[in-house]
């Protein structure tokens with residue numbers, strides 16, 4: 375095998391709670407992660423030259439070691455003394471720096487792809503362990519599906535019969551938010567509303583999207599909404615337009631809404647795009663590997 379194509383899927387957080395802060399400054403979290411259909415196309419080809427070459431459809435994206443896809447390839451080359459190099463093409467469709475784990479998922483896909491391409495024989499578990507040194511979201515991007523993430527985000531419990539199928543409207547405001555600055559500004563003791571993770575998992579098992587919509591909760595909004603009111607306005611608008619619930623994903627700034635009907639989601643996409651003057655507004659879906667065929671709409 376000389377080349378491989380993969381889909382690096384985006385994620386959202388259905389709940390995001392911050393439990394505490396470690397002495398090293400890292401925050402411990404409890405969040406329900408969910409993979410979306412939306413993906414970056416990843417193409418990897420073996421090359422004789424011992425280098426990692428990256429190209430992307432976004433000409434401003436770093437193509438050197440600052441790119442997480444590069445880091446994933448470098449980690450596997452170094453760890454397993456791979457002599458050959460790789461050419462990687464990233465067809466970016468996931469909005470960048472948007473709380474959708476775009477970089478982490480590209481890195482995860484490159485590691486999964488190189489494991490196959492170079493017949494490294496690594497188990498999913500081993501790949502996830504290795505990837506952790508590059509970022510706490512990456513093991514989840516290898517795992518995919520619905521999962522509870524605890525610790526620093528790396529302690530993962532897959533949720534059997536995960537999130538029921540529904541349509542997900544994404545809208546990214548024209549603002550860039552640094553994840554580090556959000557966590558730095560977070561005042562844990564002032565947070566009044568924490569997600570009810572248990573109840574969310576229960577309603578998920580009931581396949582009750584309406585109840586799930588009411589339980590969406592992200593404590594990082596306490597930092598981002600006072601700074602960027604557009605996040606609150608987008609959430610409100612999605613509810614008015616028929617979403618079962620709406621929330622900011624990760625550290626933002628993308629807002630998502632859960633819809634039972636595709637038609638309603640599409641109408642909301644059209645209206646929000648126009649009214650807010652945003653480019654990155656589109657409808658995608660909840661994605662789960664095994665249950666996909668059995669999803670009812």
Ligand code: ATP
Nearest residue numbers: 440441442470471472473474475476477478480624
């Ligand atoms: P998370 O949800 O994990 O916090 P994010 O969706 O907010 O991530 P990314 O899209 O991963 O953010 O981008 C964050 C930064 O990472 C950007 O500034 C970007 O330049 C850099 N980056 C490095 N590699 C990539 C990549 N392959 N795709 C997108 N961004 C990348």
